[in-house]
Amino acid sequence: MGTVTVAIVRFGGSNCDRDAERALEHLEIDAEIVWHEDGLPDGTTGIMLPGGFSYGDYLRAGAMAAQSPIMDEVREAAGEGVPILGVCNGAQVGCESGLTEGAFTTNESARFQCEPVYLRVERADTPWTERYEEGDVIEVPIAHGEGRYEITDERLEELEDDGRILFRYCTEDGELTDEANPNGSKHNVAGVLGDRETVAVLMPHPERVTLPDIGNTDGQGVLEGFERADA
Template sequence: MTVAVIQFGGSNCDRDAVRALNYLGIDAERVWHEDGLPEDTTGIMLPGGFSYGDYLRAGAMAARSPIMAEVREAADDGVPVLGVCNGAQVGSESGLTAGAFTTNKSARFQCEHVHLRVENADTPWTEEFDEGDVIEVPIAHGEGRFEITDERYDELEANDQILFRYCDADGNLTDEANPNGSTGNVAGILGDDDSVAVLMPHPERATLPDVGGTDGADVLTGFRV
């Protein structure tokens, strides 16, 4: 079992992701986007960073790399795919998930710890949690504001495709707990299949005990399925 952590020009969380996955006993390796997916790929992670300097808009250029056609095909075959931060932007831009991630309401880069409420615990990424559980993980983004049409948002809710929402420490959804102005306090969503997910916060930065909290570890264990 090998999780391919795809490295684009400008990725900077690929090593963090591999280290966190290896710590959890999950085999993972960095894969340069021009090299294509290895034959033994059993999971795919799109890591954070600033692919191609976020030119045009965050994730737009990486989403058009030839490897993303392979990623979409793998996702259609049921291979788990997780996009984190810039990887979420790439996933959104490439059509793996609905909506888009735009400039934060503050128009500033924000790096801080946030609380997330588990909205759907019946997925590979949240099976270690109960619905309503609150976890703490860091964010680091300038374009993390989730935007979507009202009609599509209603579809996400109806189909249980909202994975995490920003909340306070007690699980309350408030404007103050929403760091970027995301629609519905959404922090992470699922694709058409629950094996595909994107989220702006960084679970890999909340996995190693000597670095900080470990609430993100149970998200990454979704690759064990």
Template sequence: MTVSIIRFGGSNCDRDAERALSHLDIDAEIVWHEDGLPEDTSGIVLPGGFSYGDYLRAGAMAARSPIMDEVREAAADGTPVLGVCNGAQVGCESGLTDGAFTTNERARFQCEHVFLRVERADTPWTAAYEEGDVIEIPIAHGEGRYEISEERLEALEDDGRVLFRYCDENGEPSADANPNGSKHNVAGILGDRETVAVLMPHPERATLPDVGRTDGQGVLRGFEAVEPGA
């Protein structure tokens, strides 16, 4: 059983994801989107990058690739799906999750380390943490501001589908700790099923001990916590 990392034209974090998963002894392979999902797919990563140059809207063109029909079907069957950065934009654009990611409040590309507060610890993606834990993970995006109507955001909050929130090192959400202006400091959310998640920060860039912190390992461990079809 293998985690399929879907490569679109313009993806550039697919190899990072493959290397990080392999470091955790999770079988992973990069799959070209036109080839479809392999039969032994046990999990799916929608990686970061600039699919199709972010034309129209970030993630909009990749979301309409035929493979995304397969991804939605797999997600509905319980296959874990993780969208990271551009993959989070693809996830929202394709209807895997609610809301949208758009231009940063300061309208510039931001590449830095941020703090995230774990809002729930009872999902596959957060089982390695405790609720309220603060982790440090890098971001690298120009369109990472999470937007959604107040009514729909209230429903997400009520359903417990906010997974991570930007915060300071003490775990307090604030405008100063929010790098892009995301509503309610939202950094990651769940889909209709807890096996589907998207987040703007890059856990694969905080996994390898040789290149810095390893706070992101717990997110990727989510692929070990789910049996396909569960």
């Protein structure tokens, strides 16, 4: 413990960066907020793209932040196996920058939604989900207007066959129903892996269910992925 330094990349309009820092600190994972224009610090052994509304969601959520030069460094780090987690706006930035496939776009409801949801763990053999069993159901909040996972049917099938779907929206009992799908995501997809299992993005906020004071700590296992991937 304590050997990992996670760079939490702050863009103009990021607003979950401090939550992420507190959550990681609680887990005794060393973390540092990094302004995107300053680039990644030397010795970065993990990267978190936090939630928020970078650049006011202009054009598309995440589209502007994805063009920041720091994202070239992030992509390079991804290729070297550095663990990278994108949450909410960070997930949108991840898809816009090509770290992960698909797109997170306007909710089916066309509204901003802030509510707890249930997620089914689709794979428990990745750094982000080792704490769980496959099929486990965890409760994590969402807070987004553009979280509907969209991709071509053909490509989605290929991602499914490759085991690149990490979380799906489900009922409390783990069933994948339309009612349990808060935003109309294809096949209830809530989070996906990149080319490597060390890269993951998800729309729900694990950092908001990590501190015991909040009452629910279901998200801890996801953030602990930074240590597991580093080991």
